[in-house]
Amino acid sequence: MLSATTEIPQEIIDLVIDHAQSDSTTLxxxxxxxxxxxxxxxxxxxxxxxLSAGKRTRIPSFLVEKPSLRRxxxxxxxxxxxxxxxxxxxxHFESTFAxxxxxxxxxxxxxxGEYESSGSLLWRELLPRVQIVLxxxxxxxxxxxxxxxxxYDFDIVPLxxxxxxxxxILKSVRVPDYASVESGACFPLNKPPCSSSAPARSRLRRLDxxxxxxxxxxxxxxxxxxxxxxxxxxxxxxxxxxTPYNPSEFTDADLxxxxxxxxxxxxxxxxxxxxxxxxxxGSFPPSIVPLHRFSNLKELFLTITIRSSAVGLDxxxxxxxxxxxxxxxxTGTETGLTTIxxxxxxxxxxxxxxxxxxVDRQRWKWLDETLQLPAFSRxxxxxxxxxxxxxxxxxWGKGWDExxxxxxxxxxSLVQRGIVTMTRSYWLG
Numbered sequence: 001m002l003s004a005t006t007e008i009p010q011e012i013i014d015l016v017i018d019h020a021q022s023d024s025t026t027l028x029x030x031x032x033x034x035x036x037x038x039x040x041x042x043x044x045x046x047x048x049x050x051l052s053a054g055k056r057t058r059i060p061s062f063l064v065e066k067p068s069l070r071r072x073x074x075x076x077x078x079x080x081x082x083x084x085x086x087x088x089x090x091x092h093f094e095s096t097f098a099x100x101x102x103x104x105x106x107x108x109x110x111x112x113g114e115y116e117s118s119g120s121l122l123w124r125e126l127l128p129r130v131q132i133v134l135x136x137x138x139x140x141x142x143x144x145x146x147x148x149x150x151x152y153d154f155d156i157v158p159l160x161x162x163x164x165x166x167x168x169i170l171k172s173v174r175v176p177d178y179a180s181v182e183s184g185a186c187f188p189l190n191k192p193p194c195s196s197s198a199p200a201r202s203r204l205r206r207l208d209x210x211x212x213x214x215x216x217x218x219x220x221x222x223x224x225x226x227x228x229x230x231x232x233x234x235x236x237x238x239x240x241x242x243t244p245y246n247p248s249e250f251t252d253a254d255l256x257x258x259x260x261x262x263x264x265x266x267x268x269x270x271x272x273x274x275x276x277x278x279x280x281x282g283s284f285p286p287s288i289v290p291l292h293r294f295s296n297l298k299e300l301f302l303t304i305t306i307r308s309s310a311v312g313l314d315x316x317x318x319x320x321x322x323x324x325x326x327x328x329x330x331t332g333t334e335t336g337l338t339t340i341x342x343x344x345x346x347x348x349x350x351x352x353x354x355x356x357x358x359v360d361r362q363r364w365k366w367l368d369e370t371l372q373l374p375a376f377s378r379x380x381x382x383x384x385x386x387x388x389x390x391x392x393x394x395x396w397g398k399g400w401d402e403x404x405x406x407x408x409x410x411x412x413s414l415v416q417r418g419i420v421t422m423t424r425s426y427w428l429g
Contacts, residue, residue, distance in 0.1 A: 014040050046072035051096065053084035063099055070099070075108040076137075077147075080121040089127045097133040101140070109143050113150030113172075123154040124176070138162060144203070148173050156215050160222035161230045168231075169208040175215045204231050208240035210272050213249035216241075220254055223261065236262040242272035243284050252287040263293035270301040273317060284317045291328035299339040306346035306354060318363050322370055329375035339381045340371075348388035348396050355386070355395070359403070364410035372413050382411075382420040389426065396424055 017040040020026040024045065031041040046069055063070050080088075111134065113121040123131065135158060138146050145167035146159065152174040159168065209216050223233050239262065244250055269291075273284050291297065304317055321342075328335065344351050358364055371379060384407070388396055395403040404422050414420035 008036075010036060013037055017041055017044065020044075042069065043072050048075040048077075049073055050077045050079060052079045053088050053093075064095060067102075070103050071105045073103050074105050075110075076100075076103065076106055077110040077112060080111065080113050084121060085125050088130050093130075097130065100133060100137050103137075104142065106137070106140065106143055108145040108147075109137055110147035111149075111151060112147070113152075115150065120150045120152050120172070122152050140164075145169075147171075156218055157222065159231075160219060163231070164203065165231065166203045167206040168204060169206075170212045170215050171208070171210050173212040173215050175212075175218055203235070204233065205236060206238040207233070207236055208238075208270075210240060210242040213244065216250055217254065220257060224257075233258065233261045235265055237265055238268045239266050240270040240272065241288065243288055252285060255285075255287045255290075259290055259293050263290070264295055266294045267296050268299040268301075269294060269297060271303070273302065273304045284320055286320050286324070289321060289324040291324045292331060294328075295331070296336060297328075298336050300337060301339075301341045301343070303343045303345055306344065306350045318358065318367075322363075322366055325367075325370050325376075326373075329370070329373040331375065333375070334377055335375045336378060337376060338378055340379065341381075341383045341385065343385045343387060345387045347390045349390060351386060351388055352395055355403070355407075359406050359410070362410060364407050368411045368413050379417075380419055382414055384420070384422045386424040387426075388424060396426075400424060 013036055017027070017030055017037065020030065021044040027041045027045050031038045031045065063073070111121065126134075137143065138159065139162055141164045143162075144164055146162075146165060147169040148154065149169075149171040151172075153176045154173055156170070156173065156175055159165070209219065219231075219233075222230055241255075241258075271288055291300070302321060328337075344355065370376075371382065386396070407422060408415055408420070411420050411422075
């Protein structure tokens with residue numbers, strides 16, 4: 001007797017399975033229906049894999065025993081919390097390293113340390129053979145996305161020559177002193193054979209580089225050398241940067257060079273602005289928001305993280321931000337900007353002082369008037385969000401309706417257009 005599922009076209013089965021791709025329980029049940037259902041479910045079940053080096057996790061044995069399942073793995077994350085060196089350098093991890101280069105469908109590769117200094121991965125503590133394997137995986141031509149976070153003493157120069165990268169995310173990556181484009185390490189490491197005399201073009205479209213100042217400078221230095229096969233920043237469409245903690249991290253000239261390269265292609269731009277106890281109001285340089293250079297900008301995201309009880313950030317950040325929008329509007333043509341999100345992040349007590357200044361000094365009204373200029377006629381989504389910690393008192397509790405009402409009254413034109421929202425959320429920071 002034929003199974004009822006044999007009469008269902010494979011395309012319909014695949015659509016049903018795809019609809020449940022984020023539900024592992026349902027996928028596991030689907031995999032038991034019949035052979036027609038198993039292959040598609042495998043592609044989702046084994047698509048995203050995570051290995052915890054701190055827990056001595058090994059590569060699953062089925063990837064060793066069944067090569068067909070390796071083709072299902074498209075994303076791999078190695079989490080390095082706790083004490084990862086005993087695991088990564090240990091002999092029991094050798095089978096894992098033997099399999100990693102064989103993941104022929106792998107496109108997204110990530111190595112993640114942890115926020116705490118004790119959880120950051122010290123690259124120099126890894127054995128040379130371990131470093132070589134990890135670099136080899138990242139250099140694979142089929143890997144298009146690399147994410148590295150909380151890694152210290154990591155030489156990023158080789159990454160600058162992985163021509164196949166479409167996405168590079170560096171978060172709190174510290175580069176050793178010996179990492180330099182003058183060290184002779186700058187050359188295309190995985191450049192494919194050229195079928196013509198034209199050099200291979202970099203496909204890099206997204207660059208997120210935050211809290212990694214020296215890595216940022218090394219990247220720019222590599223870009224200036226313009227060697228064949230190296231990453232080309234001129235085709236970026238998505239860019240995320242952070243404000244400097246101090247002026248020595250990178251200069252206005254560094255930013256100007258970056259925006260000269262990619263300003264015309266950027267469609268989505270994110271600025272992560274942080275202020276700690278040691279920072280003053282000058283920590284948000286106007287050079288980081290030259291919106292007038294972004295002729296194709298569609299999405300703009302600004303995050304302001306406050307870790308200090310001192311007030312006055314509004315006196316610098318918000319005017320710089322709105323003035324940048326005003327200059328942006330003077331280009332003489334209608335911009336393509338559709339989305340603006342402003343996010344405040346940090347201790348509720350400190351943020352409350354800042355946002356009260358925004359209302360008292362009519363800052364929201366200034367923003368409202370600016371966004372009514374003809375250049376912003378395509379704007380569809382303006383979101384003001386407060387992600388707060390520590391407590392739910394003051395304007396974040398019972399006083400929220402009153403505060404948000406006062407703020408939205410200054411954003412009356414945007415409210416009338418139905419494109420503005422103001423929200424709050426709590427988190428444990």
